[in-house]
Amino acid sequence: MLTNMMGRALVILLGSVAILAVSAGLGVAQTTMPMQMPMQMKAQKQTVASTPNAIVIKNFMFTPMELTVKAGTTVTWKNLDGEPHTVVNDAGLFRSAALDQNDTYQFKFDKPGVYKIFCGIHPNMKATITVQ
Numbered sequence: 692m693l694t695n696m697m698g699r700a701l702v703i704l705l706g707s708v709a710i711l712a713v714s715a716g717l718g719v720a721q722t723t724m725p726m727q728m729p730m731q732m733k734a735q736k737q738t739v740a741s742t743p744n745a746i747v748i749k750n751f752m753f754t755p756m757e758l759t760v761k762a763g764t765t766v767t768w769k770n771l772d773g774e775p776h777t778v779v780n781d782a783g784l785f786r787s788a789a790l791d792q793n794d795t796y797q798f799k800f801d802k803p804g805v806y807k808i809f810c811g812i813h814p815n816m817k818a819t820i821t822v823q
């Protein structure tokens with residue numbers, strides 16, 4: 692009689708410990724997993740955005756300021772500033788219209804060489820494209 696009651700008490704005790712352990716484990720899994728996933732996806736998007744044939748115009752700067760591409764590559768400039776900018780080759784090979792915010796300009800570099808560009812509105816903005 693006495694051992695039977697002690698046995699029941701032990702089963703109840705073990706059962707509640709097991710439930711506590713499972714719920715604690717789930718709690719940890721639920722709080723850590725969703726936190727890590729979006730951060731990893733953001734990091735991947737950033738690497739994709741910096742494509743090798745694109746130059747971003749932001750904060751009155753061409754980024755990257757030096758770009759190397761293969762002959763036949765079309766380079767795309769995108770202005771993210773609220774101010775208009777232009778893309779001008781100092782040798783007169785090409786000259787874009789004023790690019791408003793989020794406007795893009797493209798030029799295909801067929802011949803190898805070193806091409807200097809600047810902004811016609813802010814001539815201190817410069818970049819160099821090397822075509823191999």
Ligand SMILES: [Cu+2]
Pocket residue numbers: 751775776777810811812813816
């Ligand atoms: Cu400019």
